[in-house]
Amino acid sequence: MRTRRPRIRMSVRTRVLAALTLLSAMALTAAGVSAYSLERERSVARLDDSLQRSGEEIETLAAIGVDPETGEPFASVSAVLRTALSRVVPAPNEALAGLIDGEITHVPEVATSFRIEQDPELVAELAPTTGWQEPELFTVETSLRTYRVLALPVRTDPPGEEGAMVLAFDIDAEYQTLNDTFRTYALVAVASLAWTTIIAWFVVGQLLAPIKVLRSTADEVGSSDDLSRRIPVSGNDDLALLSETFNRMLARLEQAFASQRQLLDDAGHELRTPLTIVRGHLELMEPTDAEEVTSTRALALDELDRMNMLVEDLMTLARSRRPDFVTLAEVDIALLTDDVLVKASPLGERRWVMDALAEVQVPADGRRLTQALLQLASNAVKFSDEGSTIGIGSASEESEVRLWVRDEGSGIPAEDQARIFDRFERLDLTADGSGLGLPIVASIAQAHGGRVTLESAPGQGSTFVIHIPRPATEGPGSREISDESR
Incomplete structure (x- = not known):
């Protein structure tokens, strides 16, 4: 035989507060996740835009620039890479390098947030870029970090060496600031949720106070049968309408019980006399006296007719309180x-x-x-x-x-x-x-x-x-x- 588990009762206040807290938490989480995702996409778009602008400058330099050492157009890929590295200023979390025939040959002399040549996995991924014909943006993930890379092939006229200029951003470092910001957001959201829950506990308690009064009044009416109790009504919201409806129900119940008691009292009072008369005559009647039997029978029938009329009248008065009267x-x-x-x-x-x-x-x-x-x-x-x-x-x-x-x-x-x-x-x-x-x-x-x-x-x-x-x-x-x- 299975035993039924006791049902866990939760007050309306607790249920409303739990629902409110859950909805608030879901709203804050959805807002945070959405904003975080949008900011990550904007960060990548911003990095791509910076890489493309730097790539355009290098392409312009290679096409129409002159070698500062000779004053003539660039005669070699090495000269283009050397000049570009001296003119491009790396942004925070950005690094540059020049490759010729798949090998890193040129690195910037200025300090950068990281060095491309220090990540062998990244160098291996960049080696084929010297043979590419068109610039390309792509992402490289290594065991050290994740990079957003622009590989820009470099050629000279007449053709000679195959080279590429590589610009890379450390995406993990870019995301670190964003992560710190949203970590702060998460802490603020948790604190706000806690304060919201505390404040809502008291607010919901005040809003549901009429329901508590309604319950206590119903308990008192049920235990004492005192239908004269009424709930104080304040405001004009749904709870006020509920209180008014409950008061009207109590009034109808009080009226119905009063009518019932009055009906019983009236019936008991008025029927007692004819019943006593009938009983008395029946007790004193001589069964062998035909005339007395006939007289007593007529009297009893008359009293019964009077009682029947009385009951009908009482029932009519009792029904007059009903809506369908x-x-x-x-x-x-x-x-x-x-x-x-x-x-x-x-x-x-x-x-x-x-x-x-x-x-x-x-x-x-x-x-x-x-x-x-x-x-x-x-x-x-x-x-x-x-x-x-x-x-x-x-x-x-x-x-x-x-x-x-x-x-x-x-x-x-x-x-x-x-x-x-x-x-x-x-x-x-x-x-x-x-x-x-x-x-x-x-x-x-x-x-x-x-x-x-x-x-x-x-x-x-x-x-x-x-x-x-x-x-x-x-x-x-x-x-x-x-x-x-x-």
């Missing part, structure tokens, strides 16, 4: 209002009236809006007298659409108008219902980005209004309908 589409508000009036008419013997129709289409969830309006209509029937008027209508303004249900019922005191939208709040304890209808209406309005308002007074009825925001692309449009009964 409403599905937006273009809704014809006039058609929706008219449809709600038709569906609400069988709820009670009332005088059902269409107050107004908004001839407008808005992005909304028609099914949820119908649910909310029917809930308001059901409440209006519940708290109004038979034969009274219930009005349903809609109107459009520049920034919103309003849908309402009004009744001529008992009305609601001002001090109670705010709390009726709380869960399980019932002003009339004798009325049917779970106290979740108006909270569901408010949740539907909020899911559309809107709100619910109430205009009411004792003895003057109530008007519940759902406000739904709309894009301001068209002017307001609504059609008033007076006293239209259904």
